[in-house]
Amino acid sequence: CLADIAFTGPFFRHFSQDPVPAEIMKQRAPAVFEWVARLWNDRAGSGDDALLQDLPEDWSPWLRDIGTVYLPYLCENALAHQQGQRRFSPTAGGVRYPRARTSAYRVWCLEQLQSHCNTLPEDALARVRDILQAHGAWEPLWRMQTLDSGVNRGLTPPFGCSHKML
Structure with a gap:
C-alpha cells in the first residue's frame, strides 16, 4: 500500500x-x-493490485490539515526565508511557534510540491486541483509564487554538503 x-x-x-x-x-x-x-x-514484485482511481474518503482529514496547517506554515517559512530572516513566529493549527528557525529545506519542499504539480498532465492536474480545492489546500500551495530555496540546484535530494539546511 x-x-x-x-x-x-x-x-x-x-x-x-x-x-x-x-x-x-x-x-x-x-x-x-x-x-x-x-x-x-520489501522488493518490487508483479502484484496485481491496481492503483486507486479515487481518493479514499478517510484521507480528507489529512488533506484538510495539509491545507490549513502544513502549507500555510511552508508559506510563512518561505516568506521569512525570502526576507532573509533567520527566525520567524509562525502560527500552525492555531498554535503560535515563537522564534522558529527558518529552513531552506522547507522552502525546497514547497518548491518540489509546486514543481510536481506543474509536471502533471492537464487532466490529472484538474483532478488534483479539484481535490485540493475541496480541502482548502490549493490556494496555500500556490500562495508563494516566487520561491528560491537555493538548495543544491539540479541535485536531489537536497541533503548535500554544499548547503546548510537550517
Whole structure:
C-alpha cells in the first residue's frame, strides 16, 4: 500500500535506526518494529493490485490539515526565508511557534510540491486541483509564487554538503 510506503520513511529513519526510539518500539510496539523491517526489506514484485482511481474518503482529514496547517506554515517559512530572516513566529493549527528557525529545506519542499504539480498532465492536474480545492489546500500551495530555496540546484535530494539546511 502506498500509505505504508509514505509512513515508513519517518518510522525507519527516526524511530527504528535511532537506538533509544528503536528500543522503545521493540518493547512497546514490536509489531510496528517488525512492520518497518518488512517494508524496508520489501522488493518490487508483479502484484496485481491496481492503483486507486479515487481518493479514499478517510484521507480528507489529512488533506484538510495539509491545507490549513502544513502549507500555510511552508508559506510563512518561505516568506521569512525570502526576507532573509533567520527566525520567524509562525502560527500552525492555531498554535503560535515563537522564534522558529527558518529552513531552506522547507522552502525546497514547497518548491518540489509546486514543481510536481506543474509536471502533471492537464487532466490529472484538474483532478488534483479539484481535490485540493475541496480541502482548502490549493490556494496555500500556490500562495508563494516566487520561491528560491537555493538548495543544491539540479541535485536531489537536497541533503548535500554544499548547503546548510537550517
